[in-house]
Amino acid sequence: xxSLFTLRINGEDRTLxxxxxxxxxxxxxxxxxxxxxxxxxxxxxxxACTVLVDGEPVVSCLFLAVEAVGHDVTTIEGLQHGSVLHPxxxxxxxxxxxxxxxxxxxxxxxxxxxxxxxxxxxxxxxKEALAGNLCRCTGYTKIIEAVEAAAGSMTDGRRLHAQAx
Amino acid sequence: MLRLTPFTYVTPASVAExxxxxxxxxxxxxxxxxxxxxxxxxxHRLAEPKFVIGLRSLREMQSIVREESGGLRLGGSVRLxxxxxxxxxxxxxxxxxxxxxxxxxxQVRRVGTLGGNICLDxxxxxxxxxxxxxxxVGFCMKKDSEICRVxxxxxxxWAVSSADTVxxxxxxxxxVAVFGxxxxxxxxxxxxxxxxxxxxxxxxxxxxxxxxxxxPPNGLRVVYxxxxxxxxxxxxxxxxxxxxALDVDGMVRQSRIFLTAVASLPMRVxxxxxxxxxxxxxxxxxxxxxxQVFRSTHPMDNTEGSIPHRKxxxxxxxxxxxxxxxxxNPDA
Numbered sequence: 001x002x003s004l005f006t007l008r009i010n011g012e013d014r015t016l017x018x019x020x021x022x023x024x025x026x027x028x029x030x031x032x033x034x035x036x037x038x039x040x041x042x043x044x045x046x047x048a049c050t051v052l053v054d055g056e057p058v059v060s061c062l063f064l065a066v067e068a069v070g071h072d073v074t075t076i077e078g079l080q081h082g083s084v085l086h087p088x089x090x091x092x093x094x095x096x097x098x099x100x101x102x103x104x105x106x107x108x109x110x111x112x113x114x115x116x117x118x119x120x121x122x123x124x125x126x127k128e129a130l131a132g133n134l135c136r137c138t139g140y141t142k143i144i145e146a147v148e149a150a151a152g153s154m155t156d157g158r159r160l161h162a163q164a165x
Numbered sequence: 166m167l168r169l170t171p172f173t174y175v176t177p178a179s180v181a182e183x184x185x186x187x188x189x190x191x192x193x194x195x196x197x198x199x200x201x202x203x204x205x206x207x208x209h210r211l212a213e214p215k216f217v218i219g220l221r222s223l224r225e226m227q228s229i230v231r232e233e234s235g236g237l238r239l240g241g242s243v244r245l246x247x248x249x250x251x252x253x254x255x256x257x258x259x260x261x262x263x264x265x266x267x268x269x270x271x272q273v274r275r276v277g278t279l280g281g282n283i284c285l286d287x288x289x290x291x292x293x294x295x296x297x298x299x300x301x302v303g304f305c306m307k308k309d310s311e312i313c314r315v316x317x318x319x320x321x322x323w324a325v326s327s328a329d330t331v332x333x334x335x336x337x338x339x340x341v342a343v344f345g346x347x348x349x350x351x352x353x354x355x356x357x358x359x360x361x362x363x364x365x366x367x368x369x370x371x372x373x374x375x376x377x378x379x380x381p382p383n384g385l386r387v388v389y390x391x392x393x394x395x396x397x398x399x400x401x402x403x404x405x406x407x408x409x410a411l412d413v414d415g416m417v418r419q420s421r422i423f424l425t426a427v428a429s430l431p432m433r434v435x436x437x438x439x440x441x442x443x444x445x446x447x448x449x450x451x452x453x454x455x456x457q458v459f460r461s462t463h464p465m466d467n468t469e470g471s472i473p474h475r476k477x478x479x480x481x482x483x484x485x486x487x488x489x490x491x492x493x494n495p496d497a
Contacts, residue, residue, distance in 0.1 A: 001173040020174035020217070023204070042167040043205045044273050045398050059272045062204045066174050067219065110271070131397040132270025 010078025047133035050106030076105035097146030099137035198281035241280030322362030332423035336408035407486035
């Protein structure tokens, strides 16, 4: 059944009609053209489609869009301010945390949620927070280093993106 | 693309209304907790509900409450990540927090619920596949065929119970509060399961697992160990919950051993439990209990991993837990 819903995506209310049986991933990519959220296994086993719902990472392929009504959804498109990237995005670029790039949006959102809750994560905290995001290129080392660098830059109060710019 | 089949999503305001809606829509309706089991099954055309009754936002099923007995009541819609991080659960039933923490991935645990894990559909290499894949092998007994692909001569389905929290809950002697048209009924969780892959639960189709009631541990310590290929995402190839309480003189007062992923129900190893009762935890006794676990475990070729490996690890996990208990009680 198709009904009209209002979703709050990246701080903006978007009213649109979609089928109850549409996943949040499908609505984001196909109805809202927010294609930064990647479409991987569709079964919750790869984490490429990770988005934040009320600040917490979930796999949008197993999350009905209708269940996101009334909650804040953050996608990779919502992280940057204007042309200024989020410190985690900058760190991924600078530390080689992204190769083919397909896992990167989900990986970054998992990392952002971790750093919001725990500004000084240990290496194990980072591994646990990223345990739901598969990467087939990097071997993870550079991703973990990027998250550590982002944590440092965010807690130092330095504007890493200002440096990068 | 794996699309969901079209359905109407409804959100009841109470468990009673959920049951009412289920009655109204009949067998075309399915309950959904977090959806992390049901939605993949719909994508694989293992289920095709026309109505989905969402239980995740029901406040009455979301809490963890101290009971008068001293135990805990865990709502059916409590998320797995809540179990993992709740200080109450972590302190008093650490194996339950451990079991929740090794389910799938962090993203899935934030959405998946306790009730969903309790009602997790049984799994098999020939069942949890896309419709395309299943058609290519001629389908299987659990869905769309008469033949079990794991044991083609068999007259039953051998899909395995794969929940991680359930063996721990069973080791703790949990009861389950089931809500149906006649209201709530309370039964031992163990009675909810049947050794039959086709109908693995003794739950009526309109009943909801509203809550789990855990008795106070009363000296019972439980350890959960899980074998899986990767340290994230994967379902168990075998899992063992080993529960033990010792007397002041070091004799085993209570023992409860449950295995997951080796049978269509969470399998209790009574022979090993009985062997332990009333005896001190010597190396010899631990090995004998391990032998009993090994002899009682008959995994089929329906998950990843080899049968001998899974069978052997059941013994290893139980013996390892018993040795840890013995070390923690050097007088025993």
